[in-house]
Amino acid sequence: MPPDGLRLPPEQSSPTPGSLFSALLSDMSGSRSYTSGSTGATLKRRASPSFEDVQAETSRKRVKDNLQDTPVSGNEAAVQAATATINSGALANELEQELQCACCSALVYRPVVVVPCQHFFCGSCVVMWIRNGGTNCPACRGLSSIVTPSRALQTMVDVLLRHAPDRVRPANERIQADEIYRTGVSLRIPSPRQASPEPSLQPRNVNYVQPCPHCTAGNQYGWVCPQPIADPEVNPDHAWHTEDGTPPGHAYCGNCENILALTAPTSTRCDFCQVSFCGIGIPTRCVAAPLLMQHPHGLSDIGDLIQCGEIYDCFDSNTVEVDIMLDYLTAQRLTPKHIYREIVAYIQTQPRQFAPLIELDLFQDIHNVAGGIDPGLSAPRSRICRLCATEVFLWGLRDWWVRERRKGFLEEYVTRRPDCLDGSGCPRQKDHGHAKEC
Structure with missing residues (x-):
């Protein structure tokens, strides 16, 4: 039974699906139609767009229903199955392209x-980006601070792999990624990292010592040096020669x-x-601050620890333990200054306090200027x-980590590792497999 509004010529009593579909397409185009009571095609005015949309949608549905009712041969069924396979493969390819990590392109x-730009990556790729000094989004380089797991994206990946299991990442890549980032x-x-402000260096004469900021009467600091240094430009006869050493009552700033x-x-x-430190050149750096108020030089955040090679020296190049510690610091949001304070507080509770560090000469010749006598x-x-x-900080970091592990905040896969019988003197610290076990 043909659709409403469509009369077939008398000689076509049983139309084929192909002819019926062509007629429907012609009817949906609005350029010609068959009128009731006539066997020939007559032209009429084009229907309004809204009517065409409704009629097209209705006609497509009727064609689909008619084709479903029409029995298909074995060859036609094979063609339909192949077409469905091709379409699903194309969909899987397109979905895989959309779910590619911008770092590893897999x-x-x-x-x-990444918040707030919403670019997404493999968790392990972002960890390696941060460890290599990244301070923004790897894709757009926008300022970012927080990276959160995406359950929605993981669900889409799971659906893709369930229907196209051949798209899964190789096993060795997944194992390596799981060691870098925990789900x-x-x-x-x-x-x-902000660049350090440039110090206001005073012009120096290679032969004579310049006056200090307090040597001039009426200086802006409101205090006059009791043993002023003569200005070689004003009073060359009383100027202090550099070969005579440091002028009395003076020193050179360590910064x-x-x-x-x-x-x-x-x-x-x-x-x-x-x-000694002047407190004038760079007020925040040219100073010896109280113990618990000082900042370790060059260690402002976790990114600085990741880039600091001396951190690995503290653990005898045991990279596995260092990575576990860095992940813990990131999860707990602990800063190097926080760790430094805990190290100092612990040292102050010991009977000899800082004497062991002094005996190791840790603080000798670390500045370009000479210091006084201890x-x-x-x-x-x-x-x-x-x-x-x-x-x-570096001297006490490993012992701090040992004490921190005993607090019980670490995950089970870390705490269940047994302690090495050789302790810190273990000759296999650099052995990656042994470090993972103990």
Whole structure:
């Protein structure tokens, strides 16, 4: 029975699906139709667009129903099955392209999303990006801070692999990625490191010492040096020659290396390296701060730890243990300054406090300028410079990690590893397989 509004010529009593489909296409185009009571084709005005849309949709549905009712031969069934296979393969290819990691250009594995730009990557790719110094989104280089796991993307990947299992990543890649990134862990992209401000270096005469900021009467700092240095440009007869050493009552700043007055209110001295600091050149760096208020030099965030080769030296190149520690610090959002404070607090509870570090000469010759004489092992240590704070941090980092592991915050796969019988003296620290076991 032909659709409404369509009369077939008398000689075509049983139309074939092909002729019926052609007639329907002609009817949907609106260019010609068959009128009731006539055997020939007559032209009429084109239907309105809204009517054409409804009629086209209805006609397509009727054609589909008629074709489904029409029995198909074996060859036609094979063609339909092949067409469905081709379409599903094309869909899988397109979906795989859409789910590619922007870093490794492969099907995303353990996907994570960067906030706020919403670019997604493999979790292991983002971890390696951060470890190599990345401080923004790997795709758009936009400022980002948080990377979160994506359950929606993982569901799409699972659906794809369920219907196209041949698209799965190789087993060795998945094993390696699982060692780098643990599923469900949020990551933190370190903020870009700001360049240090340039010190206000004073012009120096190679033969004579320039006056310190406090040597001139009426200076802007409101304090006058009791032993002023003569300006070689104004009073060359009383100028201090560089070959005569450091002028009395003065020293050179351990950071900006400008001359300073030892008794000036802005001057401070590190109780570890015995080097003085002016507090003027770069106020935040040219200073020996109280122990618990200082920042380790060059270690502002986790990104700095990742790029610091000396961190691996602290663990005798045991990269497995270092990676576990870095993942823990990232998950707990612990900063190097927080670790440094805990190390200092622990040392202060020990009977000899900082004496073992002094005996190891950790603080000797770490500045470009000479320091004073150490008063002795039992001398109080209340102020420290940035470089000495870094030495304390590196010296106590491994023992801090041992104490931190005992708190029970680590995951089971880490805590169930037995301790090596040889301890810190184990000769197999660099053995990757042994490090994973113990």
